[in-house]
Amino acid sequence: MSSESLLELAKSRTPADRERLLLGIVELCDAGDGASAMISPQIQALLNSIFLGLVAGAERDIRKRLAEKLSTAEWAPPALINVLALDEIEIARPVIAGSPLLKDPDLIRLLVEATIEHQIEVARRPNLGCSVVAAILEAAEPAVMTALAGNTSAELGPDDMRQLVDAAREIASLRMPLSKHPKLTDGLALQLYIWVGQALRQSLADRFRLDPKLIEAALARSVKEAHIAAPSGQGAVVMARDGERETMEARLIEKLHSAGQLRPGYLVRALQEGRLSLFVVALATLGRFEMDHVRRVIDSDRPELLGLACAAIGIDRSVFPSILEMIRGLNNGFPGGGPEGARRAIGAFGPVSAQVAATAFRQAALSV
Template identity: 25%
Template sequence: MSKAALSQLSENDIRMLVRHPDNEMRAMAAQRLCRTVRGAELSEGEREIAGELLTYMAKDAAAIVRRALAVTLKNSPKLPHDVAVMLAKDIDSIAVPVLNFSPVFNDDDLIEVLRSKAAAKVAAIARRPSVSGGLVNEIIRFGDSKAVAVLAANDGADISPDQAGEMLARYRSNDLIAEAFIRRRDLPTAIIERLITHISEEAALVLTRKHAVPVDIAIDLANRSRERATIDLIDQSFRTRDLALFVARLKDEGRLTPTLILRAAGCARMRFVEHGLAALAGIRVSKAALMVHDAGPFGLKALCARAGLTDAQAKFVHASAVIFRDLEMSGISYDAEYFQEMMILRVLTLPLKLSDADQIYFLEKLDGLGEGDIFNEGWG
């Protein structure tokens, strides 16, 4: 490799990736190298060596290193095909981002994954920006109801009326499938006709408003209504300077969740954690701050329990507070972005169980540092 390429890929990062015994340091080096591969113009020879490095990352024993590779290059056409196939066979938290987004897969690659019937992987393929009719058949064949609902709602999925009919017939008692179809932007008339016998009054009214179904049909469907539960994915918008008022609004709207507290803690947003736990527990912020930072694990455990967090979430918040304090007292002058990067890297290597969704969230936060931070509004 040329000296220019070595400067692009960084000899120090390569050395750290290959030799460093610490998982989090290898993950940090892996992410920097992947960012360089993603953004650099490399010659054919340089791409070959970069491919060897990526293959090396994909074989690392530490999941956090492989996850850093998957998250950072999930959208990139520069991810080598053979490396993408390796990642697709990995554990869900590594395979899902790549299966969801990577443009380097062909249908045969994806069909092989679908045949494994791994629920999270099937759902990831169903959510891809473009899903061919052939893949639709295989998702219906090998997927569960959740994957089929994801497919039904995906405007990028090429679903024929016959395939829609099969999906609705197979999951006749599952309201989510019909509701997912209704959420599509452009619903063909043939699919609307198949939906009519499957939906409730509530869904029929949505169908009427969104896809111009005659009102008399919606009224007729009222006789077939039944109870359902709807889970809303809330767009958490954290743009505010007035933290106390903002947290109060989140609580009033039911958006101040334990998951949000946990993720804020891992991102070094301890003022938000203090205000959030205080609001959920119904105590003063000053008291919550003391319990988060000064009262030891038992005081914080009691606070988290009162706020509705699980024991596992409380342990994570406590560990995050300890890491935050250690970084603050290290004597090193961190800028805000590097402080957060170090914080996230350390919480990712804690010997605590994090959900796949939380692990991916923190890795994507790492990848997005410097490109805007939804927590970075002076809440540190």
């Protein structure tokens, strides 16, 4: 786009022209000769003034496209990048994940000032520095710590790994990502073994070739410690129970929901992280469904009912096949029905309102 065209667009105040102006400036800067010229103080001051002036009144879709365009740009004004990183999460996500202009102090500020979803994206950022890791561990927010545990490129030292494994005793969602983490040591694996379920135990035993005698000794020691710590007359439970995990997940979902941060996209991310029970809690919360109804439907041979529930909370028809596949992968092939069941499930996304789909789900779930 020529400079003359940009000047003409600058005279317009229509949203379409403002978007074209913003993106035109981005393209002009991308085509600039030499990075050093673009980051000179004079050019940066000019760009900062132009961008912030335009973004202040820009519509959501324009800000979203701008964030995507600038997510890897090295010439963008840092002040603008920080503004976009604090925008709503769908706009901020690519900037938080990829902008080279967000430094450790900027990321720590996001951990302090931004929403839980922003904090989770910070914890997922590739090659996360040790000072940001320390800030995450100090805050000890379960969802953010879980995202950090799944970030294998983060600068996690031995003490950081030890702190995460210690926290896994109370935070069930930490166990799966930690069991697969490349920095997990033999000693920490043995400690983690005590708190995980049977499937993860087998995985840990295979990966680290844990000595059965050491395992028995660790289990015995843990039981003894738990009984010593338990109040008189009360039993001690060493292994995390399903109810404890569900309680922690319910608290997380309720916190997100109360803050207006629980959206359909969160359910997809829960499944991508292998957290089926978190998906169940989130689906029940968003749809105002009975938790037991959602569980029974997922364990049934009627995937069309799961389709109704997903349609009721605004999940798109095009996304559902991936959701169904991930759930089946995590739930021993259920909900069943095979390819025919999947076709029936897609039919649940018919030309009906979300309210009708929710009502249909509640009625049908009673018979499962």
